[in-house]
Amino acid sequence: MGACNSAGGVKVSVRNVNLYYGSFQALRNISLDIPACAITAIIGPSGCGKSSFIRLLNRMNDIINGARVEGSILLDGINIYDKSVDVVDLRKRVGMVFQKPNPFPMSVFDNIAFGPRQHGRHNRMELQEIVERSLRQAALWDEVKDKLGQSALALSGGQQQRLCIARVLAVEPEVILMDEPCSALDPLATLKIEDLMRNLAKQYTIVIVTHNMQQAARVSDMAAFFMMEQDRAGVLVEYGPTSQLFTNPKDKRTEDYITGRFG
Amino acid sequence: MEMRAVFHKKLREIQDDILAMGSMVSKAMLRSIDALKNRDLELARQIIADDQKINGKRFEIEEKCIQLIATQQPMASDLRTIIAILNITTEIERIGDYAVGIARIVIMIGDELPLKPLIDIPRMAEQTVDMLRRSLDALINRDADAAKKIASEDDLIDNLYDQVFRELLVFMAEDPRTITRATRLIWAAHNLERAADRVTNICERVVFVVTGKMEEIGASKY
Numbered sequence: 001m002g003a004c005n006s007a008g009g010v011k012v013s014v015r016n017v018n019l020y021y022g023s024f025q026a027l028r029n030i031s032l033d034i035p036a037c038a039i040t041a042i043i044g045p046s047g048c049g050k051s052s053f054i055r056l057l058n059r060m061n062d063i064i065n066g067a068r069v070e071g072s073i074l075l076d077g078i079n080i081y082d083k084s085v086d087v088v089d090l091r092k093r094v095g096m097v098f099q100k101p102n103p104f105p106m107s108v109f110d111n112i113a114f115g116p117r118q119h120g121r122h123n124r125m126e127l128q129e130i131v132e133r134s135l136r137q138a139a140l141w142d143e144v145k146d147k148l149g150q151s152a153l154a155l156s157g158g159q160q161q162r163l164c165i166a167r168v169l170a171v172e173p174e175v176i177l178m179d180e181p182c183s184a185l186d187p188l189a190t191l192k193i194e195d196l197m198r199n200l201a202k203q204y205t206i207v208i209v210t211h212n213m214q215q216a217a218r219v220s221d222m223a224a225f226f227m228m229e230q231d232r233a234g235v236l237v238e239y240g241p242t243s244q245l246f247t248n249p250k251d252k253r254t255e256d257y258i259t260g261r262f263g
Numbered sequence: 264m265e266m267r268a269v270f271h272k273k274l275r276e277i278q279d280d281i282l283a284m285g286s287m288v289s290k291a292m293l294r295s296i297d298a299l300k301n302r303d304l305e306l307a308r309q310i311i312a313d314d315q316k317i318n319g320k321r322f323e324i325e326e327k328c329i330q331l332i333a334t335q336q337p338m339a340s341d342l343r344t345i346i347a348i349l350n351i352t353t354e355i356e357r358i359g360d361y362a363v364g365i366a367r368i369v370i371m372i373g374d375e376l377p378l379k380p381l382i383d384i385p386r387m388a389e390q391t392v393d394m395l396r397r398s399l400d401a402l403i404n405r406d407a408d409a410a411k412k413i414a415s416e417d418d419l420i421d422n423l424y425d426q427v428f429r430e431l432l433v434f435m436a437e438d439p440r441t442i443t444r445a446t447r448l449i450w451a452a453h454n455l456e457r458a459a460d461r462v463t464n465i466c467e468r469v470v471f472v473v474t475g476k477m478e479e480i481g482a483s484k485y
Contacts, residue, residue, distance in 0.1 A: 247475065261267070262266060
């Protein structure tokens with residue numbers, strides 16, 4: 001179980017982070033503390049660096065040529081950009097769900113068992129347990145328990161996305177990153193995922209990037225508003241409790257964005 | 264660039280509606296005092312009948328607010344404005360009810376001889392109506408300082424009420440035959456005192472719109 005032993009504390013601490021793609025600065029001087037066992041939403045206009053930011057948290061930007069990171073990102077106090085950190089191990093602890101559901105072209109069972117197998121678990125009984133637990137946690141078990149052997153590609157979009165969440169849960173992560181997890185889903189499937197997120201937040205630290213401000217308002221505990229500056233670098237404008245950010249933001253730019261006075 | 268022009272236009276329309284409703288109620292209040300001064304029963308009945316229009320306006324504004332919340336998901340200061348308007352429209356409607364209260368007193372008094380020329384009661388009404396008008400201006404201008412100042416003026420109304428009360432008490436003490444008439448005038452003054460308290464509530468909502476803080480300002484001594 002991805003137990004939240006540090007509930008109430010800081011899970012990820014981002015300190016003075018700059019991100020460059022070649023000569024272009026994508027993020028400037030970002031500092032924020034992401035609380036454990038809570039949902040933190042990242043909002044902001046297109047191109048403000050939301051996705052770049054979230055991808056920093058499990059070093060997904062490493063695979064982009066010319067990407068360079070300054071500053072530190074501490075996961076439970078350890079800098080994940082430290083040379084001693086094993087990226088595979090990091091991504092086991094910090095899982096990710098993408099915008100479009102991306103099940104592997106294999107059975108439901110094998111999709112979920114994929115991660116644990118990669119990490120060296122092959123005992124059939126054990127895998128069965130992991131698959132059932134993960135699917136239950138992802139609120140998908142009842143819908144797929146009779147078709148575990150069928151192709152995951154036959155599931156509906158909403159089911160596929162929950163499958164992808166189950167796949168992340170199977171490797172028992174501590175942090176789950178979600179990059180626009182509902183943008184390809186219909187409203188009902190979206191609400192299901194949001195409910196699921198609220199349940200998962202009891203055990204996991206969740207960071208979600210969303211274009212849907214209502215979703216951020218509905219689902220998150222903390223919200224961060226990012227914006228692009230003149231040179232197109234993303235900056236953190238305001239970060240605080242969701243209840244405050246959406247009713248009484250402190251910064252005029254946040255106010256203007258969330259009330260639709262600029263976009 | 265303005266991204267939600269249609270929404271913000273609708274929000275401005277609702278604020279215009281609030282001003283219109285405020286002016287309907289101000290008129291009702293001043294007319295109720297005219298009716299009281301002139302013992303004009305016809306005018307009193309008219310004020311009571313016209314209250315339906317004020318109530319109708321209130322429901323119209325509430326309906327528009329609900330529509331905007333349901334369809335536009337307002338945020339931040341827009342959300343605070345709509346919530347404040349829902350509260351303010353109730354306060355204005357109640358001020359309208361106080362005007363009706365005075366009109367009913369006029370009908371009760373009927374053609375009894377006046378006890379005394381009315382001075383402080385009309386003054387209370389003018390002051391209250393002026394406070395109401397300025398409180399709605401403060402809403403439109405998002406002026407929390409003005410709202411706080413207006414709320415503090417409730418003390419003037421309370422002082423006038425004290426004065427009316429004391430004066431009428433003297434009448435009653437000197438001549439018990441005046442008790443019925445004097446009591447009715449106290450009721451009228453009491454309606455005005457309550458109306459001014461409602462204006463204070465409006466001012467609190469204006470402060471909420473501007474600052475996001477819910478705070479009680481200038482609590483009335485009554």
